Amino acid sequence: MNFSGKYQVQTQENYEAFMKAVGMPDDIIQKGKDIKGVSEIVQNGKHFKFIITAGSKVIQNEFTLGEECEMEFMTGEKIKAVVQQEGDNKLVTTFKGIKSVTEFNGDTVTSVSLHSQLGGPSTWGWVGRWVVGCQGRHEEQ
Template sequence: MAFTGKYQLESHENFEAFMKAVGVPDDEVEKGKDIKSISEIHQDGKDFKVTVTAGTKVILYSFTVGEECELETFTGDRAKTVVQMDGNKLTAFVKGIESVTELDGDTISNTLSFNGIVYKRISRRIS
């Protein structure tokens, strides 16, 4: 099942606690808590290009499954990681954060864990 598509954030749990734990300033947490981000994903085999638009902020990144890449963290830092894929699940570890993204039909769930704090995002395909 291909990840390619445009997805809008439908719901999220534990946003504020997670963002504060990873070092996002309080004013940024406050601004971001109600934004319904849009993620555009293009998958070509093991190659991914992702554009995330959250309000006025746009984050672009690309990676090839199994190869080292550089991703932007929530605090704006860049960090190297290797994204792994197992069926319809992508997993990465970036600066102490474990990210598991799973595609199920038209729904993407992204679960992020840091020091025992779990943040879950659910997005639905809009095109």
């Protein structure tokens, strides 16, 4: 499966509690909680480029499956991460005690992030849909 495409967030769960727990300032959390961000994915073999746009904030990260890379975290901090592919439709990212599983099914993407070291609400999940009209998303031949 080729993961290339543009996905827009439809719903989120535990956004505020999770962002607060990972160190996001309250004013930024309040600004971002109702934004329906867009994630654009460009895949070339095992190399990926993710462009995440939430309001005026744009984060761009590139990585190769299975290799450690440096990514920009939501707080603006640079972190070391590794992304693995599981099965045909999942990307699993591990960084800073967080495991994020992103699953692609048809035109729907579901992402759940779990922080292993947090007390209280330690998960954040969102569901997005493929933006109609986006070119590039297809099954590999």
